[in-house]
Each structure stands twice: as structure tokens, then as C-alpha cells.
Amino acid sequence: MSEVSVSIVGAGNRGYDAYGNILSHREDTRVVAVAEPDEEKRVRFAKAYGIDREMCFTDWKELLAKDRLSDGIIIATPDRLHVDPLIEFAKKGYRILLEKPIAQSADDVLKILDCKETSGRVIVAHVLRYTPFYKTVKTFIDEGKIGKLIGLEQTEKIGFFHFAHSYVRGNWRNEKESGPTILTKSCHDADILHWLTGRACKKVISRGKLYYFNEQNKPQDASNRCLNCPVEKFCPYSAVKIYLQDNTDWPVSVISTDRSLKARKKAIKYGPYGRCVYSSDNDVVDHQTVFFVFDNDVIASFTMSAFTGKITRTLNIYGSHGEIIGDLESGNIELNIFGKEKKKYEVEKISGGHSGGDYGLIEEFVAWLRNDKNFVSTTLENSIHSHMMAFAAEHSRRLDGAAVSPGYFANLKKSDLNER
Numbered sequence: 001m002s003e004v005s006v007s008i009v010g011a012g013n014r015g016y017d018a019y020g021n022i023l024s025h026r027e028d029t030r031v032v033a034v035a036e037p038d039e040e041k042r043v044r045f046a047k048a049y050g051i052d053r054e055m056c057f058t059d060w061k062e063l064l065a066k067d068r069l070s071d072g073i074i075i076a077t078p079d080r081l082h083v084d085p086l087i088e089f090a091k092k093g094y095r096i097l098l099e100k101p102i103a104q105s106a107d108d109v110l111k112i113l114d115c116k117e118t119s120g121r122v123i124v125a126h127v128l129r130y131t132p133f134y135k136t137v138k139t140f141i142d143e144g145k146i147g148k149l150i151g152l153e154q155t156e157k158i159g160f161f162h163f164a165h166s167y168v169r170g171n172w173r174n175e176k177e178s179g180p181t182i183l184t185k186s187c188h189d190a191d192i193l194h195w196l197t198g199r200a201c202k203k204v205i206s207r208g209k210l211y212y213f214n215e216q217n218k219p220q221d222a223s224n225r226c227l228n229c230p231v232e233k234f235c236p237y238s239a240v241k242i243y244l245q246d247n248t249d250w251p252v253s254v255i256s257t258d259r260s261l262k263a264r265k266k267a268i269k270y271g272p273y274g275r276c277v278y279s280s281d282n283d284v285v286d287h288q289t290v291f292f293v294f295d296n297d298v299i300a301s302f303t304m305s306a307f308t309g310k311i312t313r314t315l316n317i318y319g320s321h322g323e324i325i326g327d328l329e330s331g332n333i334e335l336n337i338f339g340k341e342k343k344k345y346e347v348e349k350i351s352g353g354h355s356g357g358d359y360g361l362i363e364e365f366v367a368w369l370r371n372d373k374n375f376v377s378t379t380l381e382n383s384i385h386s387h388m389m390a391f392a393a394e395h396s397r398r399l400d401g402a403a404v405s406p407g408y409f410a411n412l413k414k415s416d417l418n419e420r
């Protein structure tokens, strides 16, 4: 079996835990290089996946400066560092797996469009499309099982502790540093809804705000850090509860490379993950609803919320002759064809890795690198469309729910994308 080689840029949670891990278990792939400024993370990666010293770099530009080192490259750097590496590695001839969001603004999307070398060279990490759950739902719709598609409802249940971890204390808490939640978290949902309907989105309407995680809601006696907070034991968002329990996988793996109790205590004593959720420097929205209207007048309503017990996505899809009801986390799908008996399906359950999405994504990336497949499902062009949907949702929210067209941002015409 011929082997393909891959380099990884950014050896953090995604680069190390997801991609490095999955690729290192494949016989047809070799991870050959890594770029990571944090020495501890770089060394951890090199040790775990057997990378030669001279193939370890402290910055993506250092790796870029070498002649092309591998067939493919994975860009898993922080959100603000996607566009420039994408353009430069594309120019160098790499085939690229790019983390979402592809860009933080519509202007940056245009920069990507201006670089012709990105065309046909990118697979975007919209992992949901690769899950058995969404693949099954898509097949039901495309086979016409529920007749004519009328409408969709999707709810992204982020989960109270996940929201506190990532969007109050963590990397995606602040718009200036990453972007609005509807982009950083829910660009996946815009992508899925665009894919399920198979149509262009023409209008977006949205409302939502940061309802809860701010000083106004801070309990009277609470202190600024959980470790010395007198009301910690009454708080579901407590860092002690999230990081000092038995689990040492995600999200604990994010706060410290050393997962011992001592190291974790230190991380929440001094680091960002020990801050009170009511006194952080977060400003991103914690609850938002969006209506996406497609060019065949199908409407998708979408809600993302911090305030859920489970981490999952649920959906209801309405058709002229039936409905689909599903829950991503449990893998349960109910197909109710009107006048017939309900059918219940339980799709293959894959724990972790975004319900199997990470594995499916890597499977397709490697098949594409091996030339076993000459196309990818999550193209840059599709992702550009769904990112415009997310930008439009944020713009509408800021305008108190005024209708906004995704094309408004870049005057993007469908033909612009088709020409590429």
C-alpha cells in the first residue's frame, strides 16, 4: 500500500489530540513534520508521533521556508492564523486540511478567493458532514423519503460546562481574539443546513445576546477565582468541578499538558481556566436563534445555546410526506413517513472525535492525498458560502433582527464560486 505523508501546523488540542492521534494509527500515512511555538507541546508531539528533530519547527513560516516536506498539511492553528498559512501553503503546492473557521471576516474570505492556488486544494474540517448521523439524514432527504423538503429546525446544545470552558474562559470567549460564537462554533451548523437543503441561502434573520455570563449575574459573595470562592460548591460552572475530577481527557487536556492533580490545581489557580465565569473578559453571545431562508424558500431555524445539560445537536426536518427527528449524541433517528409505521434507526455510535466526524474527515483527506478519490465533500467553496451565512447572522443580530443577505458582505455571486 502506498504511503502518504502529512505535516501538522499547530500541535494543540486538534493538532495533537485529534489529527496526530488518528493519523499515527493509520498504516497508509506518516506524520513527518510539525510546527508549534510552544516547546512543551512541540516535544510532546514529536515524542508521541516519532518526528525527527530537524522536522520540528517553531513557527508555520519556518516550515513553509523549506521545500515541500509532505503530500498534505493540516492547519490547526488558532482562528486568527488560518488565512495566511492557507494561502502560502497552497502556493507551495500542498494539499491542505484547514480547520474552521476558514477566516474571521468577509474581507479575509475575499483574500482567499483572490488566491487561485487555493482552488481544488483544500478540505475544510466541517466534521459534522462526516458523521454517520448526518450522512444518514442527508441520504433520507436526497432519496426523497420525506417528499418535498419544507423546513428544518436544528438546535446546537453546547452544554453548560463546555460553554464555560471554551466560550467564557477559553480560546473563543472574546470576539476580538476569535470571532462571534455563531462563526466560531456554529459555522458547522450553517454548513450542515446549507448541505442538507442543497440550496443557496438568500436571507438571514437573527436575535441573541450575551444573556448570562457577566458581572450582573455574579453571586454576592463569589470571588474572582474558583479555588478560593466561598460559593464554589453551589456553582455548576465551577472550575473545581470541571477540571479537578477523575476525567483527565478533554476539556481537562486543554488546561495543562501535565494532567496530574497538582498541575491541574496550578493551572486553575493561576491560569485563565480558573476564573469566575461572571468576571472573565468574555463578550461572546451565549444564546442565539437564526432563521436561514434558502432560495427555494425552505426555512431553517437554528438555535445555539450554552444552557443545556447535554452536548448534542437535535433536529427536526419537515417534508411533504414525512419527517425526520434526530439526536446526534445518541445517534437516534426517527423516520416518520406519513400514514406508515415510524422507523427508528440507531446509527453507528462512535464515542469522541465529534461523533465519528474526525475519523471520517481524515479518511477522506487521506483517500484524496492517495488519489483514491478525486474530490472532497467539504470544499473551500462550500465553506465560503456557509461562512457568509454566519457573517450575515451576526450582522442581523447586531441590527436587532433585520434581514441580511449573505451575499451582502462580498457581493459574492454564485458564478464567482463556480468559476473556481
Ligand SMILES: NC(=O)c1ccc[n+]([C@@H]2O[C@H](COP(=O)([O-])OP(=O)(O)OC[C@H]3O[C@@H](n4cnc5c(N)ncnc54)[C@H](O)[C@@H]3O)[C@@H](O)[C@H]2O)c1
Binding pocket: 009, 010, 011, 012, 013, 014, 015, 035, 036, 037, 038, 041, 058, 059, 060, 061, 076, 077, 078, 079, 081, 099, 100, 101, 125, 126, 127, 171, 184, 354
Ligand atoms: N473542526 C472542529 O470541529 C474543531 C474543533 C475544535 C477546534 N477547532 C479549530 O481548530 C483550531 C485549533 O484549535 P485547538 O483547540 O487545537 O487550539 P489550541 O490552542 O489547543 O491549538 C492551536 C495551536 O497552534 C499553535 N500556534 C500558535 N501560533 C502558531 C504558529 N505561528 N505556528 C504554528 N503553530 C502555532 C498554538 O501554540 C497551539 O498549540 C482552531 O481554529 C479551532 O477553532 C475545530
